[in-house]
Amino acid sequence: MSGPSRRTLARALEALADFSDPSAALEQYLTPPEIAAHICHQARMQDDLAGWVVDLGTGTGMLAIGASLAGADRVVGIDVDRDALGLAEANAERIDEAGRDGLLEWVRGDATRPPLSVDDTDVTVVSNPPFGAQRGNRHADREFLETAQSIADVSYTIHNEGSQAFVESFAADEGGNVTHAFRAEFPIAKRFEFHTDAKRTLEAEVFRIEW
Template identity: 45%
Template sequence: MKKKHLEILLEQVEGFKSPKPSKEQYATPAPVAAEMLHFALMRGDIADTVYDLGCGGGVLAIGAKLLGAEKVIGFDDDRDALEIARANAKKLGVDVELVCSSINEVCGKAHTVVMNPPFGAQVRGSDRPFLRKALELSSVVYSIHNAGSSEFIKKFISPSVITDYRLIDFPIKRTFMFHTKEVQVIKAEIYRIEKR
């Protein structure tokens, strides 16, 4: 499937109804999700089992399944978000498993983890448990972070390594009271991380 076609399909995915600022619950925009997933597909990493950590409305999990992953499991500790993800998966006709779990309680093994973790803008260090858990669950991780995070991530994940990354525009719609613009575009990076 071409990236543009995937993006068009993912535009149908609904985001959070009542997002929580402390959890940095921002829906991953369809163009960003399509970019990450197509990047993973081209590297041969959308295969076997794919986990989506902090799946929210399920855009990455659903996209991985649309691209042919054998088994996809999305994990989130927000039951309301998981209900939205279930409805989204049904609307797009894909079978993804959705599990209510805190990040520290997620277990199992996956071929690949895809995630858009909290950037740590509201609660400093909130991306760390996601990175730690992703590398425990899989040997290949795709993760989105603020642009300029590479030095921190390199140190934090060592001895694992960043094998590749993409700089992207990440549009954030006005979601919370403290947002002053209808859409704020920030620079972000998608990292491909390999466990060593």
């Protein structure tokens, strides 16, 4: 299947800007270009880009733009934060091909209750949900999985290390099946006062689920 290589995607996504004033409550971190490229390349290889691609909690637009560059027919990025959507749109403008033919759209709304009507449409969800690291935000990734299950045929989601048993159990309970899983490094620069290291690397896990 023709399309940009994973390496080409990653190089293009490296041009995207990070949050200038990220929200700790929303766990706003830049999705690493390498992880986004891996997800979007895998989605293309699995023929998961033919319908709608919905990026839940799009943030900087990294996954949505990556999916568009990888050849998705239509991409919608959803975020509750107006400033994040402005950043995502600006990032898309940095890469002209990502906004081709008006097929890349940005929608303000709660990613766990997306304002979309996707009946009779093939949907692939891509998402880097909150890991639930902040107090009061535990298991935030579960809500994103619940949304993916409700609207998607296939989903690609990023989770904290050690999530495989939870994700596989959740998918099985909802009639889904984890078909692919891989580990990925998630570098995080010091962005908030509670960060004690100039930079640290989290081990993350990515799962493809057929619903």
